[in-house]
Amino acid sequence: MESKVIDNLMEKYLNGETSLQEEARLRDYFGSGWVAPHLQEYIPLFAYFQMSREENYSGKIHFHKGKKRVYSWVGIAASIVLAAGLFLQQPNKTTEFGSYEDPELAMQRTKEALQLVSQYMNSGTEELVYLKEFDNAKNKISRK
Structure with a gap:
């Protein structure tokens, strides 16, 4: 009876339809050591998941906060200066199309x-x- 339930849970698991409680039941089943022969191939998968849950990272994580924000403001300021320079360099051109006195x-x-x-x-x-x-x-x- 337990075998059919586990088979159904495995099918749901492989289709991505299990709940967290059902996945915990599968983890317990594959961690118990009493696994049906046709499900032996899934033992390394659940062993890897268990091992990765127990891993801890002891290194320091470095965050670089200020540099990116400064670069973006410098880029915005440079764009404004460039636009202002181009605008001020344009002489006021009035095009004379000519007119006739006669x-x-x-x-x-x-x-x-x-x-x-x-x-x-x-x-x-x-x-x-x-x-x-x-x-x-x-x-x-x-x-x-």
Whole structure:
């Protein structure tokens, strides 16, 4: 009867479904020395767990508190100084696009610029004629 209970507990243990009390029962069982032959392979596992629970570390643990915090503040300060330096080095640039004193000359230059834009836009629409022909051919085919 005990064997079936231990087998069930082992199956639950291997699936990660045991409670702490059930694991303590398994530790006691494998530590008792009376282990069923088909469960002998698990003795080293539970012996290792028992041995590791009894280990103590006697060395000193050193914590380095302040250095990391100082480095982060130095990095933040350096970033602020760098940003301020870049901002202050930029001269106030005002871009003059030019203005015309003569309104007729300004009107002429504006017309030239708009004519240039119109020319480039019209050159792009020439290619659309081919698309219109393609669309007409497609419509003729789809009507049939």
